[in-house]
Structures are given as structure tokens and as C-alpha cells.
Amino acid sequence: MEGASPCKPATKTDLSLLIEVLKFQMKCPESQKQALLAIYSICQNREDNVDLFREMGGVAFVYSLSKSSFVHPDVKETVLFTLGTLAEANVYCKTYLCRKDTFSHLATLLQIPDSPVTLRRVSVYLLSVLVANNSKITTSFPFSTSDENPMLLNVSQMYQLWTSVANALCGCVNNPQNGKKMLGFVTWLQQITLPRPEMFQPLCFFIAMSVGNNSYTQESFSASGCLETLTCTLVRLAADAEKSLLCCQISVIITKTLSSCFTDNGDSTVSVRALAQYGLVPQLVSLLSSAHLEPKDRIPVLLTLGHCTESFQIWTISETN
Helix, strand or coil: CCHHHHHHHHHHHHHHHHHHHHHHHHHHHHHHHHHHHHHHHCCCHHHHHHHHHCCCCCCHHHHHHHHCCCCCHHHHHHHHHHHHHHHHHHHHHHHCCCCHHHHHHHHHHHHHCCCHHHHHHHHHHHHHHHHHCCCHHHHCCCCCCCCCCCCCCCCCCCCHHHHHHHHHHHHHHHCCCCCCCCHHHHHHHCCCCCHHHHHHHHHHHHHHHHCCCCHHHHHHHHHHHHHHHHHHHHHHHHHHCCCHHHHHHHHHHHHHHHCCCCCCCCHHHHHHHHHCCEEEEEEEEHHCCCCCHHHHHHHHHHHHHHHHHHHHHHHHHHHHH
């Protein structure tokens, strides 16, 4: 820090001039973009410089730009990226940005039908920065209570965006101080017309992190019909695992996720009836015989098969008694 002190006046002057450019060049998108990129360069991984920028009102002004309807779309993308950089480098900046209107605005940007993919991805980047290791989201994140289905995107063309969204949500769930809330990812799995492992992996990882080692969430997951939907998706893909490497790979991913639905759940027999009617066990056995199955993937398949057969045996005994 001592070595950085002499350059503080020059840094303050530079940041002050850049703020002026942002304020008075509203009709010149290119100038604003260059100013934002300069701010990014000065503040990247520099907590002290972000503090200085924040004290000068720079963070507040850039934040206001992110919500302004007068800002050019290209500039808005750069604004969101810059905010993510500032929040990543400075916890006080992150705390300032963790507000309900921030999350609501990001949600709006993600839901606009004709919103550019780049804008959506940078919105997700900012979201992922804000929620990572941040307990403040328990009071500032506006979880939706709507029963409406989420907007279905053309995932065959936008799978990178889906991956980013899923990873951001994993950041929410991975926070030990944040209450776990399930979203409609399971139903989205059925909507993917062109399955790709890189799309299924983060979606399934999010589900596994949400339900793993949590009996309450596991029961809610089953009661809401999500477990049945996940099972149906696995059965559909596993049926083609013998002749399709892709189906085999995705079946393994879903199998691992399904296993998380039973881990450390003393009452996993609750969901056995739902699984039995879809013929899950025969499909898992068939998956084991697939020539495409990697040796390392046999263990999770066997583990899930063990969960199913053990639960079925317990349920059968309890029903007989």
C-alpha cells in the first residue's frame, strides 16, 4: 500500500476526468465506452482504487448509467461489465450493488425477448459476482413467487448463456448462509431440443447442489413433481445410450444428479412409487451395458441403482407389514 500512495493524486485526477466524460458525453457512445474501459483498467484487482472511485461518487454514477434508458445498448454492456469488475475487486462496492432494484433490473434484461446475447451474458456475469460468497442476498435477492413458466430460450443457439445462468445460480446455492430455493430448471431439461453435455452439466449441477444432503429440499423436490420429470428425462435418454455416445454422456450426468436426490435422506422411500412406474431400474441396468459408458462412470450408475433397489426393498417390506 505504501508504494501505491504517491500515485494516488494522479489516479484521483484520472478517475475524476473519466467521470466527467461519462457525465457529459451521453451522446457519444464510443467516448463513454472508452472511459469505462479506462476505469476498468485502473480499478481491476485494485481495491484501493475502487474505494477511491466509490468515494468520488463514481460507482453510484456508473450504477445509474446501468439503469438509464438513454444509454446506448453497447455502452450498457460495458457498464455492467465494469460494475462486475468493481464489485469483484471491492467488498464495499459489492455490498452497495446488492440491492433489490439491481437484481430486478438484471432479471428484466434477461427476460427481454430481443435482448442481445452479449448483454444477457454480461448481466449474468454481474449477477454471479454479486451472489458469490455473499450472505446479503438473503435479504436483497427478489426471489419470484410467480407460478408462470420461465421464458423458454432458443437453447440450441444460446447454450453459453444457459451455462452462465446456471453457474451464477450455483453461486447462490453454494452460499452456506443463503436459503436454498428451487427454480424450474428440471422442466427446462425437457425443453432442450438439441442436448449437449455442456448445457446439461451446469443445470444438473445446480439441482444436485440444491437437493444434496438436504432431506427437506429433497422432499419438496419430489412433492413438486421435479423428481418424476428428472426421471422421465433420464429414461428417455438412457433408452438411446447404447447407440448414442451423446445420450450416454448426458444420461450419466442426470444419473449423478438423481443420486443426489436420495443422499442422506432417511425417508427416500417416499419417491419410490413415482420412480418404479417409469422403469428406471431397467434403464440403469441397460445403461451399464452401453459400450459408450466410461469405466469411471459405472460407479455413479451403480450407486444410483443401489439407491433405487434399496429404497424399493424397504418400501416393499413396509407395505407388506
